[in-house]
Amino acid sequence: MAKKVQPTCLDPYISSFEESLAPTHMQRRALSNYRFQLRRFGRVLEAHGVEPTSLTLEIADRHARQVPFDRMNAVRIPNLVRRFVLHLISIGVAIPPPVSAAQIAKDKLLDDLEGFLLGQRGLSPSSVYHVKRYAVRFLDHRFGETVPDPSAIRHQDIVAFLEHIQKGKGLSMARTPASHLRCFFQYLFARGLTVTNLSSTVPKVHRIQNNRLPRYLPPTDIEAILEWVRRESSYGVRDYAMFLLMARLGLRVPEVMAIEIDDIDWRAGELLVRGKGKRRDRLPLPEDVGAAISAYLRDARPSTVTRVLFVRSYAPYLGFKDSRIVSKILARACAALKIEMPARYLGSHVLRHSLATRMVRSGVALHEVGDVLRHKSRATTMIYAKLDIANLRSVAQPWPAGEAKQ
Structure with missing residues (x-):
């Protein structure tokens, strides 16, 4: 009973x-x-x-x-x-939280900030989230429980806030909040809420550009990771398709998460990629990538109303909130295969670097590598020139050690 x-x-x-x-x-x-x-x-x-x-x-x-x-x-x-x-x-049963005048003004400002960053700056929802997060922390630090007045913000307030959040942290951790705060102060100036553009007063962190080689994994390790994901991952059909998109096309994780079913043109064999800054690019869909996506749609994707291609394996069957799932799968694969990552905090971006490295060493021109990776600036692609050992050897000057002995 x-x-x-x-x-x-x-x-x-x-x-x-x-x-x-x-x-x-x-x-x-x-x-x-x-x-x-x-x-x-x-x-x-x-x-x-x-x-x-x-x-x-x-x-x-x-x-x-x-x-x-x-x-x-x-x-x-x-x-x-x-x-x-x-x-x-x-439904009118419980008590709604009280909202102060300061909170109302802050929420109004943040809503307008979100619309500005999405509509005029073309930032991704993930970037908008982080800009808003640091904007909230700055407003709370500067104004507390009072109504925020952007016109009262001074350079000293920005420095004091950065010193506050950076206390006990390394210098490398200062770049992210400074970058997000610049976006916030650019918004305030564009809306006429500040007399001057305070983004130029945000302290800059000195950084030596291009002082190290791109971090990558050899092709054998990449193929081993793909095979492990296909066979050993908890949801191998879905995860294998995601990893193939990164390994074969060099897609960033947010770009993989943003793919919708309608972005795939099966007849033309093309994929629409939603990149940074609302950029839209069409890339050819390799045969193995298309087969992996087809297998996922046919055999593993749950029934759901969302048009996002890759969805969670548990209800509600919606798209992923962030890219942590890919980093976790990659970490498990490397641990199981005893593959040592070339850098501690590289994560899934190593697949993109590895693709570019393989292309350069196969003789692909740098401008073509940049087209595949969809770089806005050729200077970004130039970092991979350091890996073109054959061509670098041809222009290297002889070591003057023999002349020094004479």
Whole structure:
């Protein structure tokens, strides 16, 4: 006889919560697990005498962290509870968070910043996210809980903020926040919110360009990684197709993640690549890459409404949030094959470098390498000239050691 489920104070709202998840095509088992975890959370609320109508995001998070941790369950209770409480707020049950005048002004500024970066600067959603993140940190550091006034920002405020976030960190970590802050201050000047362009006052980190060879792996290692991904990866059909796009066409990970089903022209054998700065390029689709994508679409891609080509293997079946999954797969492959990466933090970009290196050493002209990699500047492609050992040897001057002895 099945054990009777003891309802909680949250049960009247669980059905509508599940209905709100319908567009994500979540599996029944996952929904059942959500119900189980929400009832665990409901019992904690009942033990503390908290009604659903008195819930706020802060109260819910505090009590969610009191739900006993279950090592065998992958669901993170605080994340699930936050999603559930946002649903309660949307249907008028829970209490919406209070919004101050400062927060309203800040949100308005950040929304306009996002529109500016996407529409006029052509930045990717990932880059926009990071610019907004540092903009929020700067505004919080400079203005605190008061309404932000961009016209009051001075050079000293920028230096003080960078010193604050860089405390205890290496010099190499300073380049990223400085770059994102320049985008933010360029936006403020373009919108007329500052009298001068403060982006030019952001301190620059000295960096010697082109002082090392491009990091790459030999072709045998690349082929071994591809074979491992195809056979040993948890979702080999999908992962193999992604890795082939990077190894054969030199695509960046965000470009692979951005591919949509309609970007593939099967009759012409071409692929539309959505690159940096809203750039669109058409590349020929190699036979093995096309076969791998076809196998994924036919045998492994779950049914979903999204047109993004590569989707997650669990519901909701949507595109990936970031590129970490590719780096993790590559790290597992290198560990299993005992392949040592040429640099500690190189990641999946090593596939792109390896393709360029192989092309240069095969006699492909540098301008053609740049066309394949879709470099905006030829100077970027020139770093691979260092790897053209045969041609470099032909122009090398004889070592003057013999003359010195005479």
